[in-house]
Amino acid sequence: xxxxxxxxxxxxxxxxxxxxxxxxxxxxxxxxxxxxxxxxxxxxxxxxxxxxxxxxxxxxxxxxxxxxxxxxxxxxxxxxxxxxxxxxxxxxxxxxxxxxxxxxxxxxxxxxxxxxxxxxxxxxxxxxxxxxxxxxxxxxxxxxxxxxxxxxxxxxxxxxxxxxxxxxxxxxxxxxxxxxxxxxxxxxxxxxxxxxxxxxxxxxxxxxxxxxxxxxxxxxxxxxxxxxxxxxxxxxxxxxxxxxxxxxxxxxxxxxx
Numbered sequence: 682x683x684x685x686x687x688x689x690x691x692x693x694x695x696x697x698x699x700x701x702x703x704x705x706x707x708x709x710x711x712x713x714x715x716x717x718x719x720x721x722x723x724x725x726x727x728x729x730x731x732x733x734x735x736x737x738x739x740x741x742x743x744x745x746x747x748x749x750x751x752x753x754x755x756x757x758x759x760x761x762x763x764x765x766x767x768x769x770x771x772x773x774x775x776x777x778x779x780x781x782x783x784x785x786x787x788x789x790x791x792x793x794x795x796x797x798x799x800x801x802x803x804x805x806x807x808x809x810x811x812x813x814x815x816x817x818x819x820x821x822x823x824x825x826x827x828x829x830x831x832x833x834x835x836x837x838x839x840x841x842x843x844x845x846x847x848x849x850x851x852x853x854x855x856x857x858x859x860x861x862x863x864x865x866x867x868x869x870x871x872x873x874x875x876x877x878x879x880x881x882x883x884x885x886x887x888x889x890x891x892x893x894x895x896x897x898x899x900x901x902x903x904x905x906x907x908x909x910x911x912x913x914x915x916x917x918x919x920x921x922x923x924x925x926x927x928x929x930x931x932x933x934x935x936x937x938x
Contacts, residue, residue, distance in 0.1 A: 682697050682703075682740065682741050683699070683703050683741065684738065684767075686747065686761060686769075687796075687926055688746065688747065688748035688753050688754065689714060689815060690749060691714055692711045694709055694710070694711050695730070696930075697736060698930070698931045698934070703934055704928060709927075710731075710734070714750060714753070716750065716752055720757075721760075723756060723757055723760040724764055727760060731764075738764035739764075739766060741765040741767060743767050743770065743934065743938060744758070744762070745769065745770045745930050746769045746770070746772065747793055747926070748792055749791050770938070772933060773792065774788055774790055774795060777933075777937055778932075778933060779799055779802050779827060780798060780799060780828065780829045781826075782828075783824075783830050793819070795929070796929030796933065797904065798811060798823050798929070799932050800922075800925050801902055801925070802823050805920070806898075807824065807826075807900070808822070808891075808895050808900070809822075809899065809900040809902060810823075810888060810901050811823075811901075811903075812884055812903045812904070813905045813925075814880070814903065814905035814911060816837045816839070817835065817840065818838070818880065820832040825895070833887060838877075838880055842854070842855060846872075852868065855869055855872050857910060859877070860873060863878065878914050881911050881914035884903075884915055884919065885915055901917060902920050902925060908921050
């Protein structure tokens with residue numbers, strides 16, 4: 682089993698990868714991202730979570746870490762090494778991802794974006810656009826020749842809702858939910874539906890524009906916690922893949938171990 686660690690701005694998700702090509706996900710657990718925690722603290726928390734799942738970290742054959750929080754990359758890598766005895770592989774553009782990078786600064790591409798795009802390039806028809814609906818909503822575009830062309834980054838759904846609630850006097854904080862109707866009949870519905878259908882309309886519009894620019898039928902793959910809420914609101918065909926990032930981490934491990 683390979684221990685895969687995805688360090689996000691809000692949460693850290695840990696998965697156990699096994700089977701052929703390490704594409705089987707045995708489990709996933711989440712921890713809150715706390716930038717001031719030490720390697721010892723994260724190791725203790727992770728040991729507790731794995732023990733609840735009856736997972737022995739010493740039986741891991743390796744660790745791969747994907748991080749968008751640079752200050753925690755080394756911290757989590759050290760925590761995992763203490764638990765498993767394995768030196769962590771750190772995701773970067775320098776790893777063999779099966780793609781070539783056609784962007785200005787490949788080293789500045791988010792590590793999560795690299796993992797998502799690598800999985801899309803390997804397992805979906807190209808050209809392809811991935812959409813990861815997290816703290817930020819990130820779009821990646823991969824050409825028919827497996828070239829990482831870049832993409833788009835916009836505030837995430839929950840980030841936007843928190844911002845509008847904080848910046849206005851009469852709009853309450855809400856948790857996004859699947860919309861039941863199109864037009865909001867009250868303030869809460871108006872906020873929720875604006876976020877859901879607005880994000881879907883943006884996805885539709887970007888997909889249509891990217892497809893027109895590339896001149897080829899475009900595959901669109903969505904992932905992230907809110908993707909099941911957003912994709913039913915879309916008009917452009919969108920495939921949902923909850924495990925896209927972990928599939929990418931498994932692929933990167935296989936290519937670079």
